[in-house]
Amino acid sequence: MSDLLVVEDLTVTFPTTRGLVDVVKGVSFTVGRDETVGIVGESGSGKSMTSLAVMGLLPKGARTSGSVRLDGVELLGRPDRELRRLRGARMSMIFQDPLSSLNPYYTVGLQIEEMYRAHRGGSRRAARTVAIDALRQVGLPEPERRVDFYPHQFSGGQRQRIMIAMALVCSPALLFADEPTTALDVTVQAQILKLLAGLREESGMGMVFITHDLAVISSIATRVLVMRQGEQVEYGSAEQVFAEPRHDYTRMLLESIPRIDDALDDGVRA
Amino acid sequence: MARYVAGRLAGMVLILFLVCLFTFIIFFALQPDPAVMICGKTCTPERIDQIHSVLGLDEPFVGQFFGFLFGIFAGRDYGQGANLVHCAGPCLGYSFQTGQSVWDMVVERLPVSATVAIGAAVLWLLIGIVAGLLSAVKEGTWWDRTAMGLALGGSSIPNYVLALALQYVLVVQLQVLPFPQAVAFGDDPVVWFESYLMPWLVLATGYACLYARLTRANVIDTLAENFMRTARSKGLSPALTMRRHALRPALTPIATIFGMDFAALLGGALITETVFGLNGVGKMAADSIAKNDQPVIMAVTLLAAFFVVIGNLVVDLVYTRLDPRVRITAQ
Numbered sequence: 001m002s003d004l005l006v007v008e009d010l011t012v013t014f015p016t017t018r019g020l021v022d023v024v025k026g027v028s029f030t031v032g033r034d035e036t037v038g039i040v041g042e043s044g045s046g047k048s049m050t051s052l053a054v055m056g057l058l059p060k061g062a063r064t065s066g067s068v069r070l071d072g073v074e075l076l077g078r079p080d081r082e083l084r085r086l087r088g089a090r091m092s093m094i095f096q097d098p099l100s101s102l103n104p105y106y107t108v109g110l111q112i113e114e115m116y117r118a119h120r121g122g123s124r125r126a127a128r129t130v131a132i133d134a135l136r137q138v139g140l141p142e143p144e145r146r147v148d149f150y151p152h153q154f155s156g157g158q159r160q161r162i163m164i165a166m167a168l169v170c171s172p173a174l175l176f177a178d179e180p181t182t183a184l185d186v187t188v189q190a191q192i193l194k195l196l197a198g199l200r201e202e203s204g205m206g207m208v209f210i211t212h213d214l215a216v217i218s219s220i221a222t223r224v225l226v227m228r229q230g231e232q233v234e235y236g237s238a239e240q241v242f243a244e245p246r247h248d249y250t251r252m253l254l255e256s257i258p259r260i261d262d263a264l265d266d267g268v269r270a
Numbered sequence: 271m272a273r274y275v276a277g278r279l280a281g282m283v284l285i286l287f288l289v290c291l292f293t294f295i296i297f298f299a300l301q302p303d304p305a306v307m308i309c310g311k312t313c314t315p316e317r318i319d320q321i322h323s324v325l326g327l328d329e330p331f332v333g334q335f336f337g338f339l340f341g342i343f344a345g346r347d348y349g350q351g352a353n354l355v356h357c358a359g360p361c362l363g364y365s366f367q368t369g370q371s372v373w374d375m376v377v378e379r380l381p382v383s384a385t386v387a388i389g390a391a392v393l394w395l396l397i398g399i400v401a402g403l404l405s406a407v408k409e410g411t412w413w414d415r416t417a418m419g420l421a422l423g424g425s426s427i428p429n430y431v432l433a434l435a436l437q438y439v440l441v442v443q444l445q446v447l448p449f450p451q452a453v454a455f456g457d458d459p460v461v462w463f464e465s466y467l468m469p470w471l472v473l474a475t476g477y478a479c480l481y482a483r484l485t486r487a488n489v490i491d492t493l494a495e496n497f498m499r500t501a502r503s504k505g506l507s508p509a510l511t512m513r514r515h516a517l518r519p520a521l522t523p524i525a526t527i528f529g530m531d532f533a534a535l536l537g538g539a540l541i542t543e544t545v546f547g548l549n550g551v552g553k554m555a556a557d558s559i560a561k562n563d564q565p566v567i568m569a570v571t572l573l574a575a576f577f578v579v580i581g582n583l584v585v586d587l588v589y590t591r592l593d594p595r596v597r598i599t600a601q
Contacts, residue, residue, distance in 0.1 A: 057502055080508075088505030100496040104595055105518050114514070115504040150594040166504070 002072055004206040005031040005054065005091075005174055009066040010076075012046070012053050012230075023049045025230040026066070029223070031174065031206040036197075038221030038238070039210045040253065046230040047210045051176040054208075055093055056083035070174065089119040092167040096179040098159035102151035108135075109147035112166045119170050134165040138195060157188035161195065168199060175200070178210045193220060215257050218242055226250050278586070282579045287339075289575040290568075294335050297564045303327075304564055308366050324349040338363070338568070362572075363565035367558075372569045375554060380536075380573075382452075383550035386469050386543065387535035393474035394481055395528065399521070401478070402485025406520075407512075409490060417482065424479035433472045433545040440468065450546045469546045473539055477531060481524065488520040495519070522592045526585045533581020537574030 012024035024046040031037045039047045052058050054068050056075065068075045070090060075083065095101040103111060112134055113127035120127075128147065135143035138161040151159060160180055167175060177196060181189035197220055200207045209220055217224055217238070224241045226234040226249065234247045245251045305321040306313070322328045325348065326337050337346060345359030357363065362372035401421070405414040440447045450465040492498065493516055501515040538552030547553070551570055558566035590596050 055503060057499060084505045084507070086505070087503055093503045095496060095500065097496060101500045103497040103501070103515050103519070105522075105593065106514070107594075114506060114510070118504065118506050118510070152595050163500075 003030040004033045004035075004071065005208075006069045007050070007054065007067070008069075010050065010053060010068060011065045012049050012058065013063045013065075014059075015061055015063075023230050024053065025232075027225070027227070027232045028066075029225045029232075029235055031208055033173070033206055034201075034204045035223065036200060036207040036209055036221045037223045037225065038217035039208060039225045039227060040212065040214055040217055041227035041233075042212055044229070045227040047227050048178055049230075050227070051093065051178055051208060051210055055087060055091060055176065056080065057087075057093075085119070088115050088167075088172070089170045090172055091174040091176070092170070092172045093176040093178065094160070094163045094167045094180050097183045098156065098163045099151060099183075101163060102159060104151055107148050107150055108154070108162045108166075112147075112162075112169055115166055116169050130169060131165075134169045135162065137168075137199070138162070138165040140165070155188075156184050157191060160184060160188075160192050164192075164196065164199065168203070171203060172205060174206045174208070176208045176210070179212070180209075181216065182211070182213075189216075196220070213257075214242075214253055226253070275583075275587070278583050282583065285579050286572065286575055290339065290572060291335065293568055293571045294338065297567055304366050304562075307562065324355075362569045365558075365563055365566050367561050367563045367566075372565045375566065376551065376569055376573060379549055379551050379554050382548055383538050383543070383552060384536060385466060386473060386539055386548065386550060386552075387532060389466055389470040390473035390477070390535070390539075391528070391532050393470055394477035397474065398478040398481025399485050399524070402482040403489055405482065405486040406489035406493065409486075414486075418486065421479040421482045424475050425483075427475070429472055429476065429541045430545055432475055433468070433542060436468050436472060437546075450548065452549060469539075469542050469548060472545075473535070473542050481528075484524060484527065485520070488523060489516060492516045492520040518592075522589075525592060526589055529581050529585035529588065530578075533577045533584075534574070536577040536581075538570060 007030070008028050010024055010027045011022055014021050014023055027046070027050055029037060029039075039050060041047045049058070053062075053064050054070075054075065056078070058064070064076050066076065070086065075086070102108065109128060109131045112131035113124060116122075116127045116130050117124070132143045132147050135147060140146060140158060140161050146154075151162070154162065163180075180196065181192050184192060193216065196207070196209075209217065211217060221238050224234070224236065224238050225232060226241065226247070228249050234241055234245065234250045241250060242254065245254060303318075305318045305325070305327060308321055309317050319328075326334055329337070340346060341357060341359065341361035341363065343359055345361045346357055348355045348357060348364075357371065360373055362376070364371055365375065401417050405417045408414050441449055447464050447468065448461065450468065451461060453461045453465060455462045498511065498515055501511045506515075536551075538550055538555050540552040540556050542548075543550040543552035544556045551573060554566060555570040555574075557563070558570060
């Protein structure tokens with residue numbers, strides 16, 4: 001069976017006042033069905049831009065070159081009208097800040113329903129049942145009641161659960177998770193990671209997990225792409241990248257992971 | 271909710287009471303004796319005393335003030351015996367200038383001001399919001415720059431300049447419109463419309479320019495929100511994304527500003543009404559100030575304050591319906 005997502009030599013260029021700037025420079029990776037690929041890098045490394053380029057969500061004026069194939073179909077250069085049918089249905093995305101990523105003016109139920117109906121059609125009533133099921137699946141208590149709540153009435157972790165429920169409501173084959181735990185408390189982070197890993201395994205979809213946190217990647221990804229300033233620094237299986245990083249930058253990132261024993265030592269000395 | 275509204279209404283009554291008090295102090299305590307003005311040239315000290323006693327001006331300040339206040343709700347009597355005049359409630363007294371009941375004047379002129387305000391509001395909302403929306407969607411294009419340039423220019427033109435220019439061009443030079451006349455809608459809808467058209471345009475211009483710029487800024491801010499990216503990532507159509515996800519957050523603040531602007535206008539558009547000779551509350555205010563007609567000044571001041579506080583309350587109540595994050599909690 002062919003790979004789910006194949007990205008080859010992807011370059012993203014932005015026009016700026018100082019001329020054209022490449023924010024992603026020739027990145028290549030593949031995502032298999034039923035696999036998690038981690039993209040790691042500091043802010044501005046181009047990891048989010050890579051995922052937005054695949055989704056066709058780059059800001060106006062951005063130019064792309066290379067190749068992005070989902071199920072063997074080329075996505076780059078396709079009109080937005082066609083990409084729209086894939087977005088949300090075949091591939092979807094969750095974001096870093098679930099509060100600002102949900103529209104504060106509408107109930108979470110409506111925001112899930114509209115997505116389902118955009119792709120599958122059907123009545124509001126039917127979509128509502130689907131939305132309640134989706135909320136139940138991500139472990140939100142009392143989904144029948146809370147489907148009518150507004151985003152601000154939930155906690156940060158619950159909001160991210162809602163985002164996940166929404167992203168998965170059309171059972172996509174590929175999920176982009178762009179720093180989904182960065183804005184959350186550490187204990188909630190672990191819950192969300194566990195939920196994502198569980199749901200991914202259950203559905204057998206492919207996942208691209210974007211983070212600056214190598215510790216998170218090590219627990220979830222089978223393959224890792226390390227990016228820096230738009231360039232692909234390292235790409236390989238998780239074991240290989242963590243055990244024997246070939247690039248200095250990867251080594252530096254690995255060393256920057258705080259260890260609990262270090263922190264304790266510091267605390268005692270201080 | 272009911273408790274909240276009750277609290278707000280009590281607050282409104284207090285504010286209106288204070289407005290009343292201060293206006294009363296300024297115009298009745300600090301201004302020259304109205305009796306002299308009413309009495310005219312052929313005046314005797316006896317006549318002035320008589321006017322004082324009829325108007326209650328010989329009473330101490332507190333008595334005068336509460337007499338006025340009481341009259342608004344229950345009506346009051348002026349003078350005694352054969353000279354007794356009963357002013358039925360709601361009584362705002364009689365104009366020093368014309369002797370007309372101030373309440374009747376207000377009732378007669380308020381529809382004119384309301385017509386001016388409503389017509390202008392329809393115009394400026396339509397033009398302002400559509401222009402602002404187009405500018406936001408076409409940000410940075412020649413359309414955007416032209417529209418925003420015009421909006422900046424338009425909001426810098428004083429109303430009276432625009433009014434005179436319009437009158438000169440449309441009425442005097444091109445003769446496409448008649449001079450504004452006081453015609454009821456029922457009598458002659460065409461002349462009615464033609465008479466109000468220029469005041470509407472003049473009043474709407476400044477607001478439309480302001481609203482266009484506000485709408486543009488709000489829509490551009492909203493389009494940059496994270497939830498807009500989410501909406502696109504969900505595969506929603508651009509029309510639905512715009513209509514549902516962008517417009518409501520962008521236009522909600524406009525609704526509150528509109529409520530305040532409109533309420534203020536109901537209290538009379540002073541300059542526009544005066545320039546076009548429309549007998550609205552605004553012109554009444556201008557005339558009364560020019561002639562120091564104290565009861566009328568009191569009335570227009572109170573009326574304007576009344577609309578502003580009511581407008582405030584309505585805006586706050588409407589806002590809780592527009593933005594789900596805003597909920598009323600009674601203290």
